Amino acid sequence: MALANTGSEAETVEQSSHPEIEQHSTKVLMLGALGVVYGDIGTSPIYAFREALRASAGGNVAERGDILGVLSLIIWSLTIIVTIKYIMFVLRADNRGEGGVLSLMALARGSFPTRSAVILGIGIVGASLFFGDAVITPAISVLSAVEGMNVVTPAFQPYVVPLTLVILAILFSVQRFGTGGVALIFGPITAVWFLAIGLSGINQIIDDPEILLAISPHYIVAFLINSPDVAFVTIGAIFLAVTGAEALYADLGHFGRKPIVLAWLAIVFPCLLLNYVGQGAFVLANGGVVGHPFFEMNEGWTLLPMVVLATAATVIASQAVISGAFSLTRQAVQLNMLPRLEILHTSERQSGQIYMPRVNLLLALVVMLLVVGFGESSRLASAYGISVTGNMLVTTVLLYVIMTRIWKWQLWLAASLTALFLFIDVGFFASNIVKVFEGGWASLAVAFTVVLAMWTWVRGSRYLFDKTRRNEIPLDFLAGNLLKKKPQLVSGTAVFLTSDPLSAPTALMHSLKHYKVLHEQNVILSVVTAPQPIVPDSERVKMETLNDLFMRVTLTFGYMEQPNIPRALAICRKQGWKFDIMTTSFFLSRRSLKASPNSGMPVWQDKLFIGLARTAADATxxxxxxxxxxxxxxxxxAI
Known part of the structure; x- marks a missing residue:
């Protein structure tokens, strides 16, 4: 079965022959990117600096060297990881305009056929880690924003978790209506958010310009040398400042590279730096008392509006992750890494706007359990970094394959750049993995569950295919015999869906056995997924006539497309087959699976595969x- 993409013609804007239209469209896409792409990383200032400073100080009071060291680490992490790694390199590794870990995996597999199984395994791990991130982001983002009310009045403390749960419940319940209408205000709200946090930081920097010295990386060296044991733990908290960087690549197909790059360089990066530096200045001015600097440095009438704006921004950040989880799940289904799941389209214009009820329900349950179980954003922070750093490690490894196999870089250049990225990624991952027992187990448990499901589905599907193929008759042999000795023929066309176009479909064999009739025209139809996001109509259909009774048809879809068989078969008219849906019957095999000790998989995995198969959406x-x-x-x- 083939999978395709939620595709978007992102690059058409950049190729426009009308500069004024191009400029206008780029600005609109930049505004949209602010809400969807940068929602996650844009809300990190609420908790990242606070958590890193607490880790370095070992309490609620930090020394000057700790403050400057932590601030310098955040500045250079944003510069190297986001600006250099993602903006300069990763965004160039697009799969026909699409991004994301599964797009990168598909691109790498196509260039490395001898190691496709290894690349598939790496892709499964990367996708699973994304789901670990997808459940932590809404929980920590909304919870940390609502906690801002504690700064307004400590009496609000008992209501933080209940209000967070209410906001999350509303957020997940409206998913079925689609994000199209809401997305129109995502960009403007997020733009206001970035300007607000930038101005908030500037006010503090003006009071203490000396904080700008933190730009010098020598503070990082001093911080690491003076307290290496504390610095190691602090680095894990520092990483909170770059969570959301993967969204730049994941949403590449929706906006294109140019708007994402311009939005980062012109708005997001400067405003984030200003806010983090402003928080540092505020803590220095208050004798190193950590507290909650993001909200506390907004004094007087600006505090309550900032809390409200922060809550709106975190909801938007959560929405982006939820939508990303839907898109990634659809890609996994299309690439046959998960069983078919119900996909509802919420927009008549954009195929990428989808809603997956089961995925939405599972995400909602896990996110709310995390909020209730951890109770505070500080506790959730420990669970956050592992999945994100692991995802970035996977991206770096796959990027190396792209550099050497597709871009044809010299080995020393690709290895040098990859070594730099790996050094940073591994450092962050190592500092986060030690937090497994402090909360990191949560995201790992989610990732492990997804890995197990994907591995079982891929493995079970292969065993099932091999088993059924051994018992099936070659299609060419059957077609030849039926032409020589025709059974009773009935008018019309029969289309038999099969995953193996070389063998006679089970539905065909049972139809002959029980009905003892054959249609005048019989089509053996298989659907495959291309290693590209979208397949043009000119490459959609491949037809092969076997004899007067049988024809073999292969439909190819990209991994971001939603397969529509009737619409695709209409293309066959241009190739000579006068397809008419009203005279065509589609025959599908519905398999009832039973566990077998001879399947090649453990019995528990047999049962898990059968359970996954039963959850599959109806093929029709x-x-x-x-x-x-x-x-x-x-x-x-029996498998």
């Missing part, structure tokens, strides 16, 4: 076939 709905034209034939298979 998934392939968008009219229900009135479908005949399902059941078979029982």
């Amino acid at each position: 709905e998934y392939f968008q076939i009219p229900t009135g034209r479908v005949v399902e034939i059941g078979t029982q298979v």
